[in-house]
Amino acid sequence: MSVLAIEGLVGGYASADHIVKGVSMTTDAGEMVAIIGPNGAGKSTALKLATGLLRASAGKVSVAGADVTGASPQAVLAAGLVLVPQERNVFAALSIEENLAMGAYTTPKQVRQRREAVYARLPLLAERRRALGRMLSGGQRQLLAMGIALMAEPRVLALDEPTAGLSPKAASELFASIRGLASDGVAIIMVEQNAIEALGVCDRGYVLVDGQVVREGEASAIIADEDIRRLFLGGRKGHGQARAAPPSKPPPAGATAAASPGLP
Amino acid sequence: MLSSIVQALLNGLVSGTILAVPAIGFTAIFAVLRYPNFAIGSLATIGAYAGWYANVRLGWPLEASFALAFLGAGIAAVAAEWLAVRPLEKSGALMMAICSLAVGIVLENMVRFGFGNDPRGFNVPLMRDIRFGDLRISPQQVENFAVALLLMALLWVALNFTRMGRAMRATADNPELARLKGVEPATVAAITVVVGGGLAGVGGMLVALDTAADPLTGFRLILSVFAAAVLGGLGSIPGAVVGALLIGMVEELTVLLLAPNYRTAIGFVVILIVLTIRPSGLFGEKSG
Numbered sequence: 001m002s003v004l005a006i007e008g009l010v011g012g013y014a015s016a017d018h019i020v021k022g023v024s025m026t027t028d029a030g031e032m033v034a035i036i037g038p039n040g041a042g043k044s045t046a047l048k049l050a051t052g053l054l055r056a057s058a059g060k061v062s063v064a065g066a067d068v069t070g071a072s073p074q075a076v077l078a079a080g081l082v083l084v085p086q087e088r089n090v091f092a093a094l095s096i097e098e099n100l101a102m103g104a105y106t107t108p109k110q111v112r113q114r115r116e117a118v119y120a121r122l123p124l125l126a127e128r129r130r131a132l133g134r135m136l137s138g139g140q141r142q143l144l145a146m147g148i149a150l151m152a153e154p155r156v157l158a159l160d161e162p163t164a165g166l167s168p169k170a171a172s173e174l175f176a177s178i179r180g181l182a183s184d185g186v187a188i189i190m191v192e193q194n195a196i197e198a199l200g201v202c203d204r205g206y207v208l209v210d211g212q213v214v215r216e217g218e219a220s221a222i223i224a225d226e227d228i229r230r231l232f233l234g235g236r237k238g239h240g241q242a243r244a245a246p247p248s249k250p251p252p253a254g255a256t257a258a259a260s261p262g263l264p
Numbered sequence: 265m266l267s268s269i270v271q272a273l274l275n276g277l278v279s280g281t282i283l284a285v286p287a288i289g290f291t292a293i294f295a296v297l298r299y300p301n302f303a304i305g306s307l308a309t310i311g312a313y314a315g316w317y318a319n320v321r322l323g324w325p326l327e328a329s330f331a332l333a334f335l336g337a338g339i340a341a342v343a344a345e346w347l348a349v350r351p352l353e354k355s356g357a358l359m360m361a362i363c364s365l366a367v368g369i370v371l372e373n374m375v376r377f378g379f380g381n382d383p384r385g386f387n388v389p390l391m392r393d394i395r396f397g398d399l400r401i402s403p404q405q406v407e408n409f410a411v412a413l414l415l416m417a418l419l420w421v422a423l424n425f426t427r428m429g430r431a432m433r434a435t436a437d438n439p440e441l442a443r444l445k446g447v448e449p450a451t452v453a454a455i456t457v458v459v460g461g462g463l464a465g466v467g468g469m470l471v472a473l474d475t476a477a478d479p480l481t482g483f484r485l486i487l488s489v490f491a492a493a494v495l496g497g498l499g500s501i502p503g504a505v506v507g508a509l510l511i512g513m514v515e516e517l518t519v520l521l522l523a524p525n526y527r528t529a530i531g532f533v534v535i536l537i538v539l540t541i542r543p544s545g546l547f548g549e550k551s552g
Contacts (some may be wrong), residue, residue: 009461106446
């Protein structure tokens with residue numbers, strides 16, 4: 001059974017505003033899944049709907065078999081699904097130590113032990129444990145954001161563009177850290193603009209266009225797909241930015257022609 | 265002249281420390297709820313009267329009277345917040361601020377209705393001033409100074425070493441992330457309002473102990489409180505303390521040069537200068 005199962009998720013920022021139009025996805029324990037697609041495809045919105053930050057108007061979300069559809073962010077967190085937002089994902093005015101403590105806010109037992117476990121996994125944080133969030137570099141902030149999420153001992157970690165604004169070296173190091181988490185059994189689902197790099201470290205991928213999944217499968221198969229490469233990845237190896245391109249095939253039913261390439 | 269300046273600075277240190285108590289309350293409410301609560305003046309008045317009632321009518325010692333001042337003002341603050349201000353949340357911070365002004369006027373007149381306009385003195389023994397050469401300070405000033413410092417120390421411990429204190433700081437810094445981490449915004453808001461209002465109440469009682477409680481006790485305080493918070497940086501608790509100390513000293517020094525009537529103008533002048541030169545205040549900065 002999948003740790004995270006999303007079925008037919010529909011919703012957006014307003015009740016009538018359906019940015020996400022019936023998305024279904026799964027993630028297993030220890031698996032890394034990438035969600036890629038052009039800007040405005042609904043990738044981040046899908047994560048926000050799944051984690052309770054936005055209210056879904058239809059669909060079902062379950063974590064380890066527990067139905068968390070329409071639940072509050074607190075309830076989703078308690079079920080084991082933890083979102084790391086793309087921006088403002090650390091407490092700038094709190095120290096690293098206090099940031100980590102906030103990650104365990106709903107489960108305030110054995111905080112010290114869990115914090116030491118996070119330090120062991122992310123030693124850079126241990127070196128600067130008294131530093132305020134605002135004093136950290138972009139890469140360090142992303143590590144801290146992951147550390148905060150790990151304090152809740154998640155079953156599923158949902159990462160919204162974790163490498164946004166990072167140097168290639170910092171992004172590579174961050175991906176390695178995320179891979180390490182997956183190796184320990186945490187299910188990872190992440191939205192990424194650096195599509196090639198993300199698919200390079202992930203097991204599976206979903207391609208979202210105009211709020212719909214237009215392609216899913218093994219990450220290696222998606223990278224190898226010429227249509228995908230041409231339409232989203234720039235058509236050449238190592239080009240990291242996903243791009244929207246004019247459709248080459250008829251769009252899927254219900255999708256707008258401008259944003260839907262109509263992939264199989 | 266030198267001794268007059270030192271005396272003014274000493275007085276300023278004491279009055280600034282007392283001013284810091286309601287200023288912390290004001291800035292804490294701003295930090296978490298994102299609007300300036302101008303009812304803080306009337307909450308100080310309620311605290312002054314609650315303390316006076318406990319001390320004079322009920323015969324309680326000052327320590328217990330401080331507790332009633334805190335509770336009375338804290339409960340009034342949260343009641344006003346939920347009944348009057350919170351329903352306007354969707355209308356924005358400006359509407360909430362204007363509403364808090366109206367709430368302040370209502371509360372002040374409720375006090376006037378209940379206790380009249382006469383000043384009410386506390387039941388404290390008259391004592392000789394303590395002298396250090398040319399400098400003098402009253403034992404009551406020393407006691408008020410100590411109470412204000414103790415309260416600030418307790419608040420510092422609570423904010424830094426308790427789970428709820430950390431949640432309050434986290435919510436002030438990044439409310440969306442705090443919610444994502446399981447912090448209940450309504451609970452944090454309610455506790456902040458009770459603590460902020462309670463601090464205003466104790467601040468009002470401290471001022472009243474130095475003079476007397478009257479319906480305008482808080483009104484006279486509000487401009488200095490606001491100036492202290494703006495000078496320190498709205499939303500910054502250390503800023504409110506430093507701002508209050510500076511305002512207290514500048515107000516006292518002004519008395520050496522100008523008639524005491526002009527003392528009130530200092531708050532306006534400070535707000536004008538800060539907003540012109542450094543709108544974010546001494547400790548204010550954008551969090552990211």
